[in-house]
Amino acid sequence: MTENKKLKIAFLTSNDARDKKSYSGTHYYMGQALIRNGFDVTFIGPLKVWDLFFGKVLNQLSKFFL
Numbered sequence: 074m075t076e077n078k079k080l081k082i083a084f085l086t087s088n089d090a091r092d093k094k095s096y097s098g099t100h101y102y103m104g105q106a107l108i109r110n111g112f113d114v115t116f117i118g119p120l121k122v123w124d125l126f127f128g129k130v131l132n133q134l135s136k137f138f139l
Contacts, residue, residue, distance in 0.1 A: 079113040086118040087125060095119075 084090055084107065090100040100118075107114045120128075 079111055081113045081115070082107060083115050083117055085120060085128070086116075087120050089119050090116045 084100075084104050086096075086100045088095040088100055090104045093101045095101070104114055104116060
């Protein structure tokens with residue numbers, strides 16, 4: 074038998090994605106749409122500016138090496 078496993082998603086935002094009032098609720102409703110469509114969402118944030126910069130650097134390095 075095959076198991077129906079939920080796809081795991083890490084949702085990174087510069088604001089709190091669980092707060093409806095933060096960033097006009099855009100991040101909140103995006104996260105809720107992912108959950109409603111069957112994804113296993115882990116909210117990570119709010120991130121500091123340094124964390125965002127480090128993430129961009131890491132992303133570029135992974136593109137270069139992979």
